[in-house]
Amino acid sequence: xxxxxxxxxxxxxxxxxxxxxxxxxxxxxxxxxxxxxxxxxxxxxxxxxxxxxxxxxxxxxxxxxxxxxxxxxxxxxxxxxxxxxxxxxxxxxxxxxxxxxxxxxxxxxxxxxxxxxxxxxxxxxxxxxxxxxxxxxxxxxxxxxxxxxxxxxxxxxxxxxxxxxxxxxxxxxxxxxxxxxxxxxxxxxxxxxxxxxxxxxxxxxxxxxxxxxxxxxxxxxxxxxxxxxxxxxxxxxxxxxxxxxxxxxxxxxxxxxxxxxxxxxxxxxxxxxxxxxxxxxxxxxxxxxxxxxxxxxxxxxxxxxxxxxxxxxxxxxxxxxxxxxxxxxxxxxxxxxxxxxxxxxxxxxxxxxxxxxxxxxxxxxxxxxxxxxxxxxxxxxx
Amino acid sequence: xxxxxxxxxxxxxxxxxxxxxxxxxxxxxxxxxxxxxxxxxxxxxxxxxxxxxxxxxxxxxxxxxxxxxxxxxxxxxxxxxxxxxxxxxxxxxxxxxxxxxxxxxxxxxxxxxxxxxxxxxxxxxxxxxxxxxxxxxxxxxxxxxxxxxxxxxxxxxxxxxxxxxxxxxxxxxxxxxxxxxxxxxxxxxxxxxxxxxxxxxxxxxxxxxxxxxxxxxxxxxxxxxxxxxxxxxxxxxxxxxxxxxxxxxxxxxxxxxxxxxxxxxxxxxxxxxxxxxxxxxxxxxxxxxxxxxxxxxxxxxxxxxxxxxxxxxxxxxxxxxxxxxxxxxxxxxxxxxxxxxxxxxxxxxxxxxxxxxxxxxxxxxxxxxxxxxxxxxxxxxx
Numbered sequence: 001x002x003x004x005x006x007x008x009x010x011x012x013x014x015x016x017x018x019x020x021x022x023x024x025x026x027x028x029x030x031x032x033x034x035x036x037x038x039x040x041x042x043x044x045x046x047x048x049x050x051x052x053x054x055x056x057x058x059x060x061x062x063x064x065x066x067x068x069x070x071x072x073x074x075x076x077x078x079x080x081x082x083x084x085x086x087x088x089x090x091x092x093x094x095x096x097x098x099x100x101x102x103x104x105x106x107x108x109x110x111x112x113x114x115x116x117x118x119x120x121x122x123x124x125x126x127x128x129x130x131x132x133x134x135x136x137x138x139x140x141x142x143x144x145x146x147x148x149x150x151x152x153x154x155x156x157x158x159x160x161x162x163x164x165x166x167x168x169x170x171x172x173x174x175x176x177x178x179x180x181x182x183x184x185x186x187x188x189x190x191x192x193x194x195x196x197x198x199x200x201x202x203x204x205x206x207x208x209x210x211x212x213x214x215x216x217x218x219x220x221x222x223x224x225x226x227x228x229x230x231x232x233x234x235x236x237x238x239x240x241x242x243x244x245x246x247x248x249x250x251x252x253x254x255x256x257x258x259x260x261x262x263x264x265x266x267x268x269x270x271x272x273x274x275x276x277x278x279x280x281x282x283x284x285x286x287x288x289x290x291x292x293x294x295x296x297x298x299x300x301x302x303x304x305x306x307x308x309x310x311x312x313x314x315x316x317x318x319x320x321x322x323x324x325x326x327x328x329x330x331x332x333x334x335x336x337x338x339x340x341x342x343x344x345x346x347x348x349x350x351x352x353x354x355x356x357x358x359x360x361x362x363x364x365x366x367x368x369x370x371x372x373x374x375x376x377x378x379x380x381x382x
Numbered sequence: 383x384x385x386x387x388x389x390x391x392x393x394x395x396x397x398x399x400x401x402x403x404x405x406x407x408x409x410x411x412x413x414x415x416x417x418x419x420x421x422x423x424x425x426x427x428x429x430x431x432x433x434x435x436x437x438x439x440x441x442x443x444x445x446x447x448x449x450x451x452x453x454x455x456x457x458x459x460x461x462x463x464x465x466x467x468x469x470x471x472x473x474x475x476x477x478x479x480x481x482x483x484x485x486x487x488x489x490x491x492x493x494x495x496x497x498x499x500x501x502x503x504x505x506x507x508x509x510x511x512x513x514x515x516x517x518x519x520x521x522x523x524x525x526x527x528x529x530x531x532x533x534x535x536x537x538x539x540x541x542x543x544x545x546x547x548x549x550x551x552x553x554x555x556x557x558x559x560x561x562x563x564x565x566x567x568x569x570x571x572x573x574x575x576x577x578x579x580x581x582x583x584x585x586x587x588x589x590x591x592x593x594x595x596x597x598x599x600x601x602x603x604x605x606x607x608x609x610x611x612x613x614x615x616x617x618x619x620x621x622x623x624x625x626x627x628x629x630x631x632x633x634x635x636x637x638x639x640x641x642x643x644x645x646x647x648x649x650x651x652x653x654x655x656x657x658x659x660x661x662x663x664x665x666x667x668x669x670x671x672x673x674x675x676x677x678x679x680x681x682x683x684x685x686x687x688x689x690x691x692x693x694x695x696x697x698x699x700x701x702x703x704x705x706x707x708x709x710x711x712x713x714x715x716x717x718x719x720x721x722x723x724x725x726x727x728x729x730x731x732x733x734x735x736x737x738x739x740x741x742x743x744x745x746x747x748x749x750x751x752x753x754x755x756x757x758x759x760x761x762x763x764x
Contacts, residue, residue, distance in 0.1 A: 037710065041717040045698070066685065066710045073686045074706040082702040303448065304455045316427070320464040324456040328419065328448045335423040338717060 149229025293377030531611025675759030
């Protein structure tokens with residue numbers, strides 16, 4: 001369990017298979033985000049229809065509402081959200097540092113105020129690990145200290161050191177809770193992945209990586225603290241600087257990334273797994289990915305457009321509806337529009353990952369990526 | 383085409399089959415409402431999954447946005463909303479009198495202000511008929527003058543007389559536009575149904591019915607101006623008073639009705655077809671039909687409830703998700719909740735109609751209805 005095998009490489013790009021308790025995941029892979037135990041506007045059936053292999057859920061959100069004990073009473077996270085394929089939960093670190101009004105961080109943990117009910121709460125590496133065990137995802141993340149994207153070296157060093165100390169505590173607690181359970185059921189098998197911090201400072205990143213690898217025999221590795229405000233070229237540069245030092249045998253997960261062009265650039269730099277709310281959030285705003293870049297379906301030019309949203313796409317949205325109808329759904333504030341564009345955007349990133357996988361397996365990734373970029377127009381925000 | 387055949391009766395209740403250009407409809411039948419060319423929160427695939435045979439769309443809404451010409455350019459209403467089964471459009475009469483800030487009604491038509499852009503618009507019987515022809519539903523409705531539920535006899539008489547004069551003009555225009563088109567495509571075949579008005583005055587209803595039947599050889603008949611504020615016993619009494627005079631051969635459509643108990647009471651009084659926004663609107667408010675009455679899923683008592691919304695139901699919502707999860711979706715304001723409760727409520731009414739059909743075919747409807755009522759608790763509003 002939790003093995004990762006490579007089926008091909010092309011430059012630094014890799015195509016692999018990750019075996020998890022609830023199924024296998026072929027990489028490169030995009031994970032849709034089900035923040036509150038649901039990928040916004042989409043059902044599990046929709047996610048299967050667009051080929052989602054694994055979904056991410058947010059520990060912070062599920063902890064504050066409905067609470068991990070409620071999820072456990074409702075059968076654990078898989079049963080709760082009616083998703084029988086692999087799940088990954090983040091540790092809550094990112095949300096505590098970005099979303100909650102946080103009060104105090106010290107070496108023990110973080111005291112913060114819930115964004116839902118204003119209640120004072122406390123998360124430690126041990127609690128974050130226990131909560132994730134109770135939720136029951138296949139992959140859980142270590143509790144980390146995320147510094148802002150523009151953090152100087154001292155601030156990044158501080159966050160890195162704390163994240164490393166917390167990683168030891170997460171690993172210790174995860175071993176304890178795991179050993180207390182029978183391993184005959186998928187929900188009783190779970191792996192913990194460390195998160196590499198270090199901001200935009202290559203030396204810190206490399207030091208952090210070495211120290212993480214010295215701490216244990218991990219089954220995967222996450223790269224955190226990127227796509228948090230730094231420029232894209234800087235993000236790509238950091239990925240390039242650490243790639244040669246990454247163990248070939250471990251799947252690499254770039255957290256919170258991203259846009260189509262980011263997926264291509266990061267796969268080019270050796271990344272295997274991604275998650276991002278952009279496809280569903282942008283979809284709800286009327287923005288749809290196409291091979292030529294994003295379009296906004298509210299545009300008056302689509303009013304009488306009988307063509308599909310993306311003529312190359314095989315999703316329900318592109319098979320069944322015209323751009324003119326989709327525009328009508330948005331101008332008329334109809335819920336179906338939110339769903340149909342979210343569905344397409346998720347399918348777009350899943351197809352993109354699949355296309356990259358195929359190009360890597362025949363060692364044709366550099367040419368494929370150049371072709372893709374010639375066609376695609378960068379559109380970061382909508 | 384447009385034939386209606388009876389397969390059974392039980393008391394005044396009838397089970398029949400209506401043949402339409404885009405398919406057959408078995409009655410009693412509940413039609414979900416796709417106000418703006420979409421049944422709110424549901425896709426055509428969802429509607430087929432819950433057994434919808436025919437969908438209603440609102441001429442008024444589609445006329446003001448996106449406009450019938452846009453719908454026509456996007457392939458007509460069936461193609462526009464990706465629904466290949468039968469469609470019915472209302473005439474806009476009800477909306478003009480209830481929704482728009484209307485300015486002036488005279489014998490020629492109604493001048494009103496669009497609720498979308500404030501533009502002044504004018505609808506006449508001829509325009510309403512042409513718009514519906516352009517949209518292309520299987521069944522279209524005559525343009526009617528709807529009086530308020532509590533209208534006195536003089537007001538109801540006035541609305542009835544105007545509706546009858548308008549009916550002649552609708553029929554004349556419908557014959558003209560129909561005759562100008564080839565009939566080899568389903569979208570070129572359409573039938574016009576009259577609407578019986580007369581408020582809560584049995585004598586007016588009976589007179590109106592006689593005069594409608596004298597005006598032409600209709601393929602169906604709608605009963606309008608009920609469920610607009612009068613009491614339920616009064617609505618049932620009106621249905622009882624007109625039922626003996628209704629031609630056995632015509633399908634009878636009670637417009638804008640209704641709640642589960644109304645469907646049972648109206649089928650008992652000889653009605654075949656229904657439409658109502660209640661199942662989707664109530665679903666979006668967290669209210670779900672069950673055989674014991676409606677429940678509100680936001681109720682704290684459902685927090686850790688592992689059971690299905692309605693244990694007797696076969697819809698996706700009831701098959702896949704717990705009440706606890708559905709409650710979480712509503713408390714967390716997740717879009718999937720709106721969809722899942724809408725889906726269940728539509729399925730509930732479609733199953734209810736199917737159950738009635740089966741009971742009628744074995745001439746067991748009175749016993750079935752008594753049993754159903756013993757179990758169901760009336761819940762009109764949510």
